Amino acid sequence: xxxxxxxxxxxxxxxxxxxxxxxxxxxxxxxxxxxxxxxxxxxxxxxxxxxxxxxxxxxxxxxxxxxxxxxxxxxxxxxxxxxxxxxxxxxxxxxxxx
Amino acid sequence: xxxxxxxxxxxxxxxxxxxxxxxxxxxxxxxxxxxxxxxxxxxxxxxxxxxxxxxxxxxxxxxxxxxxxxxxxxxxxxxxxxxxxxxxxxxxxxxxxxxxxxxxxxxxxxxxxxxxxxxxxxxxxxxxxxxxxxxxxxxxxxxxxxxxxxxxxxxxxxxxxxxxxxxxxxxxxxxxxxxxxxxxxxxxxxxxxxxxxxxxxxxxxxxxxxxxxxxxxxxxxxxxxxxxxxxxxxxxxxxxxxxxxxxxxxxxxxxxxxxxxxxxxxxxxxxxxxxxxxxxxxxxxxxxxxxxxxxxxxxxxxxx
Numbered sequence: 001x002x003x004x005x006x007x008x009x010x011x012x013x014x015x016x017x018x019x020x021x022x023x024x025x026x027x028x029x030x031x032x033x034x035x036x037x038x039x040x041x042x043x044x045x046x047x048x049x050x051x052x053x054x055x056x057x058x059x060x061x062x063x064x065x066x067x068x069x070x071x072x073x074x075x076x077x078x079x080x081x082x083x084x085x086x087x088x089x090x091x092x093x094x095x096x097x098x
Numbered sequence: 099x100x101x102x103x104x105x106x107x108x109x110x111x112x113x114x115x116x117x118x119x120x121x122x123x124x125x126x127x128x129x130x131x132x133x134x135x136x137x138x139x140x141x142x143x144x145x146x147x148x149x150x151x152x153x154x155x156x157x158x159x160x161x162x163x164x165x166x167x168x169x170x171x172x173x174x175x176x177x178x179x180x181x182x183x184x185x186x187x188x189x190x191x192x193x194x195x196x197x198x199x200x201x202x203x204x205x206x207x208x209x210x211x212x213x214x215x216x217x218x219x220x221x222x223x224x225x226x227x228x229x230x231x232x233x234x235x236x237x238x239x240x241x242x243x244x245x246x247x248x249x250x251x252x253x254x255x256x257x258x259x260x261x262x263x264x265x266x267x268x269x270x271x272x273x274x275x276x277x278x279x280x281x282x283x284x285x286x287x288x289x290x291x292x293x294x295x296x297x298x299x300x301x302x303x304x305x306x307x308x309x310x311x312x313x314x315x316x317x318x319x320x321x322x323x324x325x326x327x328x329x330x331x332x333x334x335x336x337x338x339x340x341x342x343x344x345x346x347x348x349x350x351x352x353x354x355x356x357x358x359x360x361x362x363x364x365x366x367x368x369x370x371x372x373x374x375x376x377x378x379x380x381x382x383x384x385x386x387x388x389x390x391x392x393x394x395x396x397x398x399x400x401x402x
Contacts, residue, residue, distance in 0.1 A: 011225050013255060014259060015259075015263070040397075044248045044255065046256050047259075047334050048263070048331065075398055076248060079398075080400050082252075084402075093318055
């Protein structure tokens, strides 16, 4: 299923914006379907948005499942770096705590 | 929140010759004590000695006077002559006197193109304001066509989200100045909230203010003032300013200050106790226009 973030929120800015995106994608992933998440029309995303929209998924799926089932398209360099950086930190944090 | 008034005898506060991040502490201490009680219910600000005010001084003055108004202190100004005093003219051109007295001192004040005028922005307004006001001004300073400047944009998105998530106020006062000779932009944004150490000490009791700020800037440290916070905002801010834009970042809150500079492609954080206090959080950044990079327009492919 293709989900365009700007069809859900008017801006990718706050925790609340991110939560709305999360609420759309996690039920689809939970049904076992793949999600293609499009950031078309978005140039930046701060950490609050990414934490709520995507990092929360680590609470319901493992990272390998997320990588297999969630495809992210039409992003910018800043968005890519933010997503990678936030996932990398959170995964390392969990590893350190184990 | 209600704060006290310590006297009903009018006091005169002389604004220092230079009002900047170094002199602001003594200046604030002349007006408020550390419990945020005003020294008097009638305070006059004397501008006659002022020779230089930078964006930090502007936001401090703006927040301080706004706070006094809220505390029902009667505020007056004296010694402000824009014809004789360049710093007063700069304030007038930036809209300071119109904002607080309803009238400019000059007949036709006009902010210089190199100045980003004093502005008070709420979190709700901030997203559009960053896109429509701040980024075009930075494009102008850079001398390039309007571009996203995403590494700068995300700095301000992180700052406003941080104010919204952690402060007792959701309003930030902001001012910027471009120095063409130095190829530098200085921007300061500040609030009169509870300050960073206040929230940090709920989780790390006993930390002095400067170490509490430093702690708050570590990636992953969160006070969870909102459930989804992950403790990334201030860390990303310092990375964006210092590493991506080769700039310097100052974070001042209560009795502490942390300065972030670049050291061999890493961030060097210097934390210290200041002689005075800042009632809230003040963030100042200095970035070189030589290093700000407009974004490429193309869409990237994301790979895990």
